[in-house]
Amino acid sequence: MDISIIIPSYNRLWSLPKAISSCYEPGLNIEIIVIDDGSTDGTWDWLAKQQNIVALRQDNMGKDWAVNKGFAVAKGKYIRFLDSDDWLLPGSSLALFTLAENHQLDIACAGYQLFNEQEQFIKEISWTVCDDFLAQQLGECDSSHYSAYLFKKEFIQAIPHRQEFGALDDRQFVIEAALNQPKTGFIQTPTLAHRVHQKQRLQNADGLQAYANHLARLNIYKRCFEQLRAKGLLTQRYKNAACNALWHLAHWVAKTHLADGQKIYNWVYELNPGFTPTENLSIARLYKHFGFTTAEKLLKIRRLF
Template sequence: MPLPEHLIKQLVSVIIPCYNHGKYLAHAIDSVYAQSYRFFEVIVVDDGSVDNTKEVCGKYPEVRYVYQENLGLSAARNTGVKNAKGEYLVFLDADDWLLEHALEHNIGYLKSDTRAAFVAGGYQLYYEPEDKTWLIQQEITNDYYCELLEGNFIGMHAAVMYRHWIFKYFSFNTALRYCEDYDMYLQITRLFPIFYHTNLIAVYRKHDDNMSANYSGMMDYALRALSFQKKNLKNKAERKSYKKGKNYWRSYYSRKIYDNLLGNLYAGEVVFDRKEIEILKKYNKHLYKKFTNQPFQKYEGKRKDIKKLPMNIIRKVFFRIKKKPKLPKVKKIDLGDLERTSPFSTQFGYDRGGPLDRYYIENFLKTYSPQIKGRVLEIGDNAYTMKFGGDEVTESDVLHVDDSNPRATFVGDLSNAPHIPSDSFDCIVLTQTLQLIYDFKAAIATCHRILKTGGILLITVPGISHIAQDGWGKYWLWSFTDASMQRLMEEYFSLENISVNTYGNVKVASAFLYGMGLPEIKKRDMDIHDPHYQVIVSVSAIK
């Protein structure tokens, strides 16, 4: 029986294309059924899988299962559109999942303005091999079309909710093996308004089988999707953004290819793709030179493992003896990619895989996760409360500076909050906030007042950092050291109940200032501690 018109206008169709990702599929489906917004349908498009995809779907009677011969991701999405009944469409890859309020957040934006073709939000990047998570939340205030010409700031397709009517005008390009979503964003934003926000919508799982790990292919198709827009450019600003985008994709994937080649060399599992070597040579001669002159230890593998690698590179790479690095002589330092006065990212590295400082912040909170329990107050949102406290949290409160956040249980300035009751909280999570508060001493006094006896205050503050270039920049007032935080905390908490720590070293501090992302720095370098270069300062204090 067809749905009544008034119900269709409320329905969200969640389309899950799946190709041999049956092992992940149940998690994706469960995340839809856990949504706070309850009026949805789930359509799984099996793109010719030979694993247990059909069997997994069979465990969910309400899921509509659609099978097609293997035609690729674009074709699977188009099939999903044809089978969707809802006014709103979400495309969730089978190896990703939605966060609890994903549909509620996005449909709220679209209902507020019927002109918008789609809405997109922030997401979490989950790196499965190392069980690490980063938050990807960018503030974008410029022209969305120009921003997308310069790079794909949306990043994750499941963070997008489309209006169904937009697919009367567009379909996913089946000629694009990768970046078909990027192509869609460009087509739509050129002609229609959209919404963009930083609420967390979904989790993007990175693992060894991701299509996006094919860096040379990703570069090809990103540039191809971008090139489709060349004929549409109308003014100088768009042409400038287009040129900037071409340079960005070449630089971004050249670095990815270089890091991948280098990692393979060190691991001793070397099967080279000649195309990747040629891409480095064509688009990034500096990285090409660095790769072909690496001082590696002698390669122990067999020559037959190397697929048609030019002999001059084989000689350079495999038969050098690794030497202990020496300090370069004065005026002989090779700055390479750092020979620039502008950063790689002005978004703290959010657009390069996630900020470096989040690694330290989340490790700190993970250490204290057993104390994140009972009634917990967090500033801005409760993402860290729920991530690190989970089921141990009995009541989660959020303090926001104004009433723009519908999930806030308290509104106001932490430095002047008499309306928050005293002796109320078992834990307060105060991350990367104190630098935005002019009277930070009063904010700490408030925290001490509203904590229960035995309650814990968990703080992180920036040390070495650039100033935010979005709307928060005008509120960015302070940076801190371990010494300043120690003296501050001693004014309100007993010395024996205070623990102050620092994180970082000169390499991480420099990379953070340049806006490099977390995937661009090795974990072993992140874990080296030099107290003279304090990127993050953490504090735990018990009342």
């Protein structure tokens, strides 16, 4: 088996058939593994009627459990992970597979395309060339989408999708892989169609779930830095890369938990005292003029009107 494509799904019968059909590709021996995470929309009944699919079922335990369940039975030399509301672009698996085989890569990377809910093209996010895969994943530059990647199964064998990181389990997964110093390569052709929509998905959470997602992101960085520090590899470059993400995270957290946002903001300038944001410059000016806490209070008042 060349590639196993793992697709967790929960109440996505509206998009799952397209995701599955996009996986078939001539010239490769592809295994499609779909894990129904306790859907109530008829997904399992539909899957039972499909051919050439490894269909698994579990109670509604979450994406990470579903992906790990699929990985446990995967027979492919390489793995692709695909959300059931996205789809793979034609020829993408063969292009990634050829690259990985020719250069003996642990991870083959590419950019992706954005589509709206009606499957209309929005824009393309090309792969950003970077000489340090971990710095890229920490936020030094755009790192694409992990479903646009191809992973050698042997390389990620001991890296599960971890439940404690919730909706950010894929982010933790890639950073954990990056910490293991993979041999990587890329193609400039996009390999994934990522659908932007407002239907139920973990990343669209609000309230307490959104706050939980923010804390998960923070913990990913803390965990990564602890590991780098223990190995004597926590360089200033990695600190600087993280600041790009943590500065924005401080603002998001402060919307509902001001004191926690202030702590993250303080950490940014402990990591890099000279950090200067390149986005959201109007907010950056407010921080500089009023200080973080006062600026966020003013922003909160403005959001009320």
